[in-house]
Amino acid sequence: MPLTRSTINKSLRTAIKVAEHFHFALPPYAHWSLDQWNKAGAEHDEVRDCMLGWDVTDFGSGDFENIGRVLFTLRNGRSNDPRYPKAYAEKLLIDPENQRAPAHFHRSKREDIICRHGGNILVQLTKATPEGGWSDEKFPIQVNACTRILGPREVVRLTPGESLTIPPGTIHQFWAEEGTGWEFEGGRYSLSSEISSVCDDWNDNVFFEEWAIRFPQIVEDEPREFYLCQEYPTAG
Ligand SMILES: [Fe+2]
Numbered sequence: 001m002p003l004t005r006s007t008i009n010k011s012l013r014t015a016i017k018v019a020e021h022f023h024f025a026l027p028p029y030a031h032w033s034l035d036q037w038n039k040a041g042a043e044h045d046e047v048r049d050c051m052l053g054w055d056v057t058d059f060g061s062g063d064f065e066n067i068g069r070v071l072f073t074l075r076n077g078r079s080n081d082p083r084y085p086k087a088y089a090e091k092l093l094i095d096p097e098n099q100r101a102p103a104h105f106h107r108s109k110r111e112d113i114i115c116r117h118g119g120n121i122l123v124q125l126t127k128a129t130p131e132g133g134w135s136d137e138k139f140p141i142q143v144n145a146c147t148r149i150l151g152p153r154e155v156v157r158l159t160p161g162e163s164l165t166i167p168p169g170t171i172h173q174f175w176a177e178e179g180t181g182w183e184f185e186g187g188r189y190s191l192s193s194e195i196s197s198v199c200d201d202w203n204d205n206v207f208f209e210e211w212a213i214r215f216p217q218i219v220e221d222e223p224r225e226f227y228l229c230q231e232y233p234t235a236g
């Protein structure tokens with residue numbers, strides 16, 4: 001089923017509850033109404049232009065529960081825009097058990113995945129070949145800043161407080177371990193974060209699935225409750 005506005009609204013209401021439960025305070029604009037954004041002036045351009053804020057996607061999978069993400073981008077820059085020189089980015093990820101992005105690698109982004117609260121995060125890693133395929137090689141990865149040698153498709157389990165670094169050119173997929181996390185309304189939720197070099201979601205992601213797209217079309221089956229990061233109106 002294509003990603004619907006009702007799914008996005010529900011996911012964001014849940015995301016706010018999960019962040020509250022784990023005492024992760026979000027910036028004020030995480031809670032802004034449509035009306036507040038409609039009236040917001042050019043002084044808020046960094047949020048719009050760097051696509052900060054809520055980001056809900058099914059990557060075009062039609063299977064949001066398993067292949068999807070609910071994120072909040074807290075900071076980012078734009079490598080081609082001198083107004084936004086930050087070379088770093090931070091995202092909060094709300095992780096329902098088992099939900100994941102499609103396997104992908106980044107051409108230039110280096111990202112640290114940090115298991116913050118709730119259950120465990122499982123991270124599956126494979127080195128990409130120079131041609132962008134799946135390599136059979138072993139490769140070193142920093143887990144809690146300690147070098148480990150992994151084989152192709154090896155899974156690393158991160159418990160809260162643990163983290164690892166994913167260099168560019170490393171195929172990755174990660175998700176909250178089934179049966180772990182905070183129980184809420186029939187699901188289980190964990191919180192993780194990503195601290196990375198500047199993030200360009202339009203150009204830097206290499207997916208393997210033909211259908212994979214970062215910002216899919218949304219079916220408007222009920223009124224929007226929050227603007228997503230790609231939806232803000234221009235300054236009023
Ligand atoms: Fe990634």
